[in-house]
Amino acid sequence: KRYPTQADSGLPSGWEVRHSNSKNLPYYFNPATKESRWEPPADTNTETLKLYMATHHTPAGRPEAGGQGEGKIRCSHLLVKHRGSRRPSSWREAEITRSKEEAIEILKGHEQRIQSGETTLGDLAVSESDCSSARKKGDLGFFGHGDMQKEFEDAAFALEPGQVSGVVETASGVHLIQR
């Protein structure tokens, strides 16, 4: 089975990820040179490949839309809480008193830094997110329909792999989500 162009995968031009049914593992193949290998070629962007594999290949190696069983996706997020949040407290701040409007302005500042390429959502989440997932760069793991607050789920499932959402509001506060 072939996968989207190598541009998504971080592999050097001409290489693609394929799947060995016999070993049930991904391997790297260059159709032009007929080279195949179990490890990615030398000048692979391993960060991009990791993200690509996390969204296209489950640990068992089988390519699957959602990974970890049908219909599931994996996201990271950056949450900024406000005084109207369901739990206006976090590891960052014992009592959160900022207004929702202030929280949205803060989050838009983070959004601009991510879009400019200056930083990543994960790296910002570590210091800026009011969710306990901050210590894992905002990674929430895999989740399916019904697991998260509806506004969060709807926004997350609408994203393409790797894409970052705009400002998403839930009872917890305001979020940026990366699938």
Ligand SMILES: O=C(N[C@H](Cc1nc2ccccc2[nH]1)C(=O)O)c1cc2ccccc2s1
């Ligand atoms: O609900 C959580 N944390 C809340 C804030 C929050 N509210 C959320 C609503 C939707 C998605 C993530 C969210 N995180 C808190 O810390 O007050 C979660 C933390 C973690 C940590 C690891 C994996 C999943 C989760 S869900």
